[in-house]
Amino acid sequence: MLILARQSLLALACASAVIATPTPSTQADAVLTRDLAIRQDTIENCAENYTTKNGLAFKLYCQQNAPLSDAVRETTGAGVWFYTATWDECMEHCSRFSGDACYGMTWTVPGNHCWLKTSNVSTEALTPAPEAITALLIDRNQMKGYDTKCPNADLSDKPLPGVEGITYTTHCGKVIDEPPRCFEEFDCFDSDYRAFYHTETLEECLKICTGLHPLCRAVSWNPDLTAGYANCKPKYGNSPKFISPTAKQGVIHAAEIVEFDIPDTKCPEQNTYQATAGDKPRFDIHCGKTNPGRNITNLHTHNMTACIDACAASDKGCKAVLFSSTLDSGYNNCYLQNTSSIISDLSTSTYAVLADSDVPSSSPSNSSSPSSSSSSNPSSSSSSSSSGGSKAWIAGPVVGGIAVLAALIFAVFWWRKRKASKEGAVEKDAQNAAYGSVPVHDAEQSYYRQDGAQGGRAEMYTPGQTNELPGSIKYAHNASEAQELP
Structure with a gap:
């Protein structure tokens, strides 16, 4: 009887496996075709204008390519693309690029290639391209820059207006020798695209610094926008080192917060x-x-x-x-x-x-509301109201059904595993086959988290918490081949 039951169970499992196994089809091809169609529709019906999260405004040109004038280049001068999931992410990277100031971009499918453009790009250079979107600055004055004169005397101390308890020291013509930093208030990109904020003054940059998490203690500020639109670069500032900027970085002034209002560490005596x-x-x-x-x-x-x-x-x-x-x-x-x-x-x-x-x-x-703690105690429900017990009848059929389903799944798994192991052993003995290496994940690849809305932040900063700005997955891998669009 037991043997018969086992045979019946195996037969049922085999039948289920046969039914569940899809016949050869073009399902994968259909998914790929649909994905390409969606991206192609994006190219053909792209928006007219787009403003990045930090305020840089672009006009879009659907199915147009801007050859040459690449801002990201190999040492040989050849342009380099990097991957972004969407065309708007390409523009976000343009607004945050720390290099030759970015004045536009071209994004192409099916590879999702993002090409950043220098000030040499123009509408006259656009050429028809069915699989491309080009975006150019609406107002080039956004990259005009500001007065490069140091706003304060070098090494002078000054209270920060509008922020109680803050005093800062100005370092004229200096840049902070510290890598680009990530803060919880904006998406963290690769280092060349990590700057985010654009400000007209050094003090405005410092005020942004005081609101960041974790604690920001210093900033580098580029008034002439030589190194890009995102000219306010906050730093952790732990024992900062101030050095002279390179010619490629342009004019930079730095500031370090040297005095904070220290909070009272004593908890109120009354509860x-x-x-x-x-x-x-x-x-x-x-x-x-x-x-x-x-x-x-x-x-x-x-x-x-x-x-x-x-x-x-x-x-x-x-x-x-x-x-x-x-x-x-x-x-x-x-x-x-x-x-x-x-x-x-x-x-x-x-x-x-x-x-x-x-x-x-x-x-x-020792909370002052014991009723809440007793209600959260599972044991308190043993002397419960009728509403709690009225739902107990659901458990029997549900658990029974789950047990039967689990047994069936285990039987299918056991039968397939046993069959596969036998076939594998026969094939290995017959052919003395070698096993190839298994593809592994590229440890160099960068990942960016998908952030929720602003209100989702936890109470205080810890690494990995959500940020305040709406987030989206961003990629910027400058590891592609050096090439130029046709």
Whole structure:
């Protein structure tokens, strides 16, 4: 009987495998054809204009190619392309290129090749190309640059207007000898495309620096835009080294923040606080706690109560705050939140939430709302309401069905594995065949994360958190062959 049952099960598994195995078809070809058709439609019906995330405006020319005038070149002078998933990503790279200032781009399919263009590109040079999109600057004055004179006396100290507690030192005609850095507020590209911000003044660049995460302590600023539109380059600035820029970098002035307002590290003695702003709501304070709620915004405050008052004064539905007593995560150390989540331990932070809010905890705590902790205890449901028990009948059929399905899947897997191992052994013995190497992932290839919306940031910066700007996957691999478009 057992043998018969096993044979029946194997027969059923074999039948399932036969039914599930697709017959030879052109499915892969159909997918490829559809993908090419979508990209071709993008080429033929491209948008008229596009403005990059950092403000550089382009006019698009559908099915047009701009030969020559390549900004990315080999040492021989031959142009080099790199891959971007879409034409707009190609323009984003143009706006952030640190090299010969980028005035346009050409993007071609089916290879998704991005070619950046110098100031020599023009509409007169455009040629018809069914598989290309070209974008040129709408207003070349965007690359005109600003007054190159150092805004302050060399090595002078000055408070940063509009930002309390910040003093900076100006280094005229100097660049910070530090690699390009990534911050959570913008997508991180390869090093040649890592700069993002464009500013008219050194102080504007510094103000951006104070709002970045992790902590930004210094900036290099290129007023003449010689090295590209993204002329404000924030740095971590840990013991920065200031050197003279090369001729290719153009005129650069640097600034280092030398004085910060240091937050109060002492948690309030009372576990509640009545806000002095807005409707003066009451907040429950949790010292040494953190909470990955949804951030509305962040700002700098000297202490916890000032952070709570900022929440009470907000018109964005602020329900909680997270205050960091260190500046490692960034100068803006007060995070206003409109949601709450599980609180957990973090010695350098303090969390406060509107009183009577139901905030679950990841560990036992002396929270003032014991009812919430008891409701989160699974054992408390044993003496539960009828609603909890009324759904128990679902478990029997579901578990039984899952068990049968699991047994069937295991039988199919076991039968195929046994069959494959026998065939493999026979073939190896008969032919003494050698096994070739398995393709491996290229360790040099770069990947960029897919970021969510601005509100998804966790409470404080840690590597890998989402950034505030809308993100998309970006690629910039200058590892292709040197060649030029026809």
